[in-house]
Amino acid sequence: MILPIEVNLNSSEPIYHQIKHQLRDLIVSGQLPAGTSLPSIRALAQSLSCSVITTRRAYQDLEYEGLIYTRQGRGTFVAEVKTDQSKKYKQEVIEQALNEAIQTAIRLHYPKEELQALFQKLCTEIFPSE
Template sequence: MELPIYLSKTSREPIYHQIENQMKTLIASGQLTKGMPLPSIRALAKDLETSVITIRRAYQNLEYQGFIQTTQGKGTFVADIDHDMKQQMKVAEVYQAMEAAVEIAFKYDYTAEQLKKMCLEVIHKKGGNQT
């Protein structure tokens, strides 16, 4: 099974961390559901063109945080994570994306006011309520 994970060349975030976070998002968003089998470490390393050391580290962290479970001889599966955790993940992901956008804006010397205006425009354009 292949996973829709995309690694960034421009990010300074370590690769194992990128994989870890994107897998959390896939689980929180319900694209990966409880009990689904995950690729083996070697197979994912091939798909994502990383080393097994990197994948092992990401899997270990995910397992430690309760997102996945490994059963000896059977493989790795998506764990049962609770609703609160999913919510937290969603908030964290949106927050991260906003932070990245704000960082870019500040790099171009936008003011907070200009940024707020832009943000509302985007919300409007995407069909959200502008209240």
């Protein structure tokens, strides 16, 4: 299985973080349903042109979070994600992104009212039928 994961070698974020966050997004969003077999650590490392240690660390972190599990001799699989766990994660990611946008607006001295109007405009454009 080839996962839609891309690593940015120019990013200040460590590669294992990039892998972990993208895998977590795929799992929590339901794009990788429970029971899905994941590539081996070696296969993923090879497909992303990174070290086995890097992919192992990403898998270990996700296993610690309860998002994946490993069965000796069988492989690594996506775990069942509870609805409340998924909702909490999604909210945290969105809050972090919005917080970064707000901090950027503050640094640029962008008025609060204009930021709110811009947010509303973008929401209307992206979600036109709602």
